[in-house]
Amino acid sequence: MDPYDLLPNIRQLALFPHIRDLAIAYGLAFLIGWNREKEDRSAGLRTFPLVAIASCGFIQATEGMLRGEAEGMARVIEGIIGGIGFIGGGAILKGGGEVHGTATAASLWATGAIGIATGLAAYDVAAVLCLFTVLTLYVLSRLKPKNQEG
Numbered sequence: 001m002d003p004y005d006l007l008p009n010i011r012q013l014a015l016f017p018h019i020r021d022l023a024i025a026y027g028l029a030f031l032i033g034w035n036r037e038k039e040d041r042s043a044g045l046r047t048f049p050l051v052a053i054a055s056c057g058f059i060q061a062t063e064g065m066l067r068g069e070a071e072g073m074a075r076v077i078e079g080i081i082g083g084i085g086f087i088g089g090g091a092i093l094k095g096g097g098e099v100h101g102t103a104t105a106a107s108l109w110a111t112g113a114i115g116i117a118t119g120l121a122a123y124d125v126a127a128v129l130c131l132f133t134v135l136t137l138y139v140l141s142r143l144k145p146k147n148q149e150g
Helices: 015-038 047-066 070-091 102-119 123-138
Strands: 093-095 098-100
Touching: 015 047, 015 102, 015 123, 047 070, 047 102, 070 102, 102 123
Parallel strands: none
Antiparallel strands: 093 098
16 A cells, blocks of 8 residues: 555645635634624634634535535535534623523624525625624614613
């Protein structure tokens, strides 16, 4: 057996499409993370892009193995959604009869959806998810009374 048979053929690697999709997921999530960082929330500039690229990466890592197996991909997506829900649950804090962090938790969930959509090459869905999340965080926060935080 030739030891070179154990290494992947460089010409067969699809690095550019993966890097492109990860960069798109990162950039879209950065816009959301910027808002959470600016609002001094528990998750921000580092967390949101990491959630998006991890979600996208799980899709990318399994796409070759699950090509044509919709049930298998659905299970992967279900696992990602559950994992992000767990992370989002950690962003929600309850104290003194008040609950804080629900907007951050929901934003993390939307960011995971952006990563999944990007990994599935549904760039239009990812962009619209980002647009609506950013609009919700930036615009609707101005309508909220000052003594309430999300």
